[in-house]
Amino acid sequence: MSQQSAPTRGAATLHDVAREAGVSLATASRVLNGSTRKVAESYRERVEAAAEKLGYTANLSAQATARGTAAIVALLVADIADPYFAQLASGVARGADEAGLVVTIAITERDPQREVRLVRALRGQRPRGLILAASRTEGADAVGLQNELDAFTAMGGRVVMLGPSPADTRSVAIDNRSGAAALGAELGGLGYRDAVVVAASEGIRTSDDRLAGFTEGFTAAGGTVREVRRAGFTRDAGYAAAQDLLAGDLPAGTLIFGISDVVAIGIMSAIRDAGRHVGADVAVAGFDDISTGRDVRPGLTTVRVPLEDLGYRALHAMLEPEWDATQPSLPLEVIVRGSTPPRT
Numbered sequence: 001m002s003q004q005s006a007p008t009r010g011a012a013t014l015h016d017v018a019r020e021a022g023v024s025l026a027t028a029s030r031v032l033n034g035s036t037r038k039v040a041e042s043y044r045e046r047v048e049a050a051a052e053k054l055g056y057t058a059n060l061s062a063q064a065t066a067r068g069t070a071a072i073v074a075l076l077v078a079d080i081a082d083p084y085f086a087q088l089a090s091g092v093a094r095g096a097d098e099a100g101l102v103v104t105i106a107i108t109e110r111d112p113q114r115e116v117r118l119v120r121a122l123r124g125q126r127p128r129g130l131i132l133a134a135s136r137t138e139g140a141d142a143v144g145l146q147n148e149l150d151a152f153t154a155m156g157g158r159v160v161m162l163g164p165s166p167a168d169t170r171s172v173a174i175d176n177r178s179g180a181a182a183l184g185a186e187l188g189g190l191g192y193r194d195a196v197v198v199a200a201s202e203g204i205r206t207s208d209d210r211l212a213g214f215t216e217g218f219t220a221a222g223g224t225v226r227e228v229r230r231a232g233f234t235r236d237a238g239y240a241a242a243q244d245l246l247a248g249d250l251p252a253g254t255l256i257f258g259i260s261d262v263v264a265i266g267i268m269s270a271i272r273d274a275g276r277h278v279g280a281d282v283a284v285a286g287f288d289d290i291s292t293g294r295d296v297r298p299g300l301t302t303v304r305v306p307l308e309d310l311g312y313r314a315l316h317a318m319l320e321p322e323w324d325a326t327q328p329s330l331p332l333e334v335i336v337r338g339s340t341p342p343r344t
Helices: 014-021 025-032 041-054 060-067 083-098 112-123 145-154 176-189 205-220 235-247 261-273 291-295 307-319
Strands: 070-077 102-107 127-132 158-162 170-172 194-199 224-230 255-258 283-285 302-304 333-335
Touching: 014 025, 014 041, 025 041, 070 083, 070 112, 083 102, 083 261, 083 291, 083 307, 102 112, 112 127, 112 145, 127 307, 145 158, 158 307, 170 307, 176 205, 176 255, 176 283, 176 302, 176 333, 194 205, 194 235, 205 224, 224 235, 235 255, 235 261, 255 261, 261 283, 261 291
Parallel strands: 070 102, 070 127, 127 158, 158 170, 194 224, 194 255, 255 283
Antiparallel strands: 302 333
């Protein structure tokens, strides 16, 4: 005699939760779908207990259709493996959790047209906001992005950019130029007179601002930037650029400024692999103060950017009905470590 299998139960619905909690469908919806209308605490506890018992999860697509936006914030980063973006994402996630939002992360791979395609695809999810944290690229490669952002805001979403942005777009300022200028001045004051900068491609705003600021500060302190190597924002780009420099005539006492800590760490590895010494022989500095830069030996001289605070502020720039675009940039701090000992 065959045994009939038990019927498979489908996913719990909002009606199921309301029935289990003994409340109206409207009350259950207000509790679970993020309504701003007040619900008595006793009802809220009953609804949440029923939802947990039944394994109910809100249908974000249905919420987006009903409200015009979903309880989602989309964060676009260049490279999630880069600790810079990982720390920044941590700050966004902290703020999103406090606000009851889910964070979706998309990776642009520093490709402006990929960023355009991602923004277009994300519009279909109707997130409440977009935070663009990837380095801004200026020029023809970025064509189409503004149209996509305009379409997104027309649907009721909010856009936040990190760093400089158009006047009608919310932004969280990072003063890369002044931070790099302070670094250049500090290293010039330590006695360095000859520097090489390993930067990203021309037109990437973060890199260009850091290069300009460092050159300004270092020159004012009596130093000379004798060469700029265009590489990228990765560890391997820094390693390859330094390897090429070391294959030539790189005098002892030269300072190499990597446009980011990740780049600078690649530079340090190339120096060691060439049989030379970081600090006493070839000095190295970076920018960002990622945790890895504190752990390498010698420690990496850098500019500290409060990355988690930056992400947290970006999330609130997206949430708040009114955002003061004139508020000051987050403070940056020069941190001198063993990779740039004083020159005597």
